[in-house]
Amino acid sequence: MARATRDLVGELVRNALELAQADGALPPIPPIELRIERPKEREHGDYSCNVALRLASAVRMPPMDVASAIAQRIMRTEPIADVDVARPGFINVTLDAEWQRNLLLAVIDAGDQWGRVEQGAGHRVQVEFVSANPTGPLQVGNGRGAVLGDALASVLDAAGFDVQREYYVNDAGAQIRLFGRTLFARYQQQFGREVPLPEGGYQGAYMVDVARQLKEESGDRWLQSSEDPPAELSERGLQLMIEQIHDDLALLRVEFDHWQRESALYDGANGTSTYDVAMERLRGGSFVIEKEGAVWFRSEDLGEDKDNVLIRSSGEPTYFASDVAYHYDKFLTREFDTVIDVWGADHQGHVARTKAAVSAVGGDGDALEVLLYQLVHLRRGDERVRMSKRTGEIVTLRELIEEVGADAARFFMLQRSADAQMDFDLAAAASADPRQNPASYVKYAHARCASVLRNAAEAGLAPSSDHLDLLVEEQESVLIGEILRLPELVADMAARREPHHLTYYAQSLAQAFTQFYDAHRIVVPEEPEQSGARLTLTQASQAALAATLRLIGVDSPDEM
């Protein structure tokens, strides 16, 4: 669908507003942004507009009069059947029921692609998410970023944006050297040597597993190495960690278009690497100052609280410096129109300086958006689950997925807005009972659609669009309304970067179908015309459910 119904309504209201000014019913006024909303109460129509209330003081007229002047001039054509003016000054629009019913065929045509809009056409967006250090397995918290970023990317894609999903691999710097040295120690231990872990080394048992795997792959080839760590061993260990991260994410059904290595920013002859070019940009723009033996980014000049170190007095670049180079690469080299970085809330302090850096290297700081998500706490029923390795409780993302499954993990992770802390209830998520687990409830509704359609086929009944006018029951029109509002929901979620609405929509859509199913019999051989219409509605429901579940990243089973 190229245009959401709401946009069609908005255009007709705008035309009416302009007409009212043209014929003198309203005084000339500067252009105003029209917002068409969906009223909570059904008796207020399908859409409402508050433009009259917002204009009233500017045009010095009572809001009800303004509303009437506009409402009278709204053309009663295609999507609009009726227009009312209500109490304070709302303009309420009722859609043409037949027009809505006919849209069900477009829904069925679209299938699980229903809901697509074109608002983002021609706009290139990168969503970078997870990007956890490859020095250890993904934790539960990374799962939230993974689900959030992936669902946001799906929503943006559905809204017509050209989206790239990216994982930034921090494979350079001090923590990687420490990773290599830890691994080397574990590797030597595999051969019975008593080698201590380096100071502050990675304690996790996974390092032992990686060391064992290296021994199995390559035997003792690095045992006599004089390097600490041997470069090959370090790189191979890193590869294995990245593969593990990749596999964990695949379990969650998260796939990236591009894995960007931090080390690649330093590739190239002297002065030609991305890093060198970006730093040269900063210097050229006088954004750099040397003091106390280090090189600093003059963030203070850009409104920051303090300057930030780019190059330590040791000569080694900071994480921030490679981040500057990385964002230079995103905006100036790869030329994304918008970049959305999904970060944990503990990185909140980096937002302002990174935006400042984007501007400083010649990009638009506002084109970098950072989506911060708050912490995840686990609980199992009423019991808090401590995420500590010592207690042997669940810690890693993989353990979480193994306990509750990818569907529940994704649905639950997406159920809260990013800026709210989350209590993740393992007991509820692990339950297959739809009363505990909304993901099951929605999947069940989809399976039920499939089941009804199977039964109909056996009974010799098929969906038909010949008598859609028979869809007049309350539950039927509510369900139609739910199905048809997905495109504008996609548009809103994309614009606001808020994919969590998907889970609420999914539940309300599933509920609308289930209520319809409960109240009316769909397959009635004695009533082929009505059955045909209801089967069409069932088919459209199935398509809308599948489309929604696809965006959330949850399976749409045909039976349960």
Next chain:
RNA sequence: CCCCCCGUAGCUCAACCGGACAGAGCGACGGACUUCUAAUCCGUAGGCUGGAGGUUCGAGUCCUCCCGGGGGGACCA
């Protein structure tokens, strides 16, 4: 001391960049199965939206202050 997020029903959370009567799920209580999946549905109870001011025709939403919870404020990432 400064910055960011949160505070909404017993619990976990929504509320469409200020809108009409603050909504779901779970939990509690009470109903509905000779018919397409009862893995369901219907009903009841439950709220001064942490507090106090302010802006507005209108505030859970915006502003100020306070209280409470969480997260930041390194030549760590």
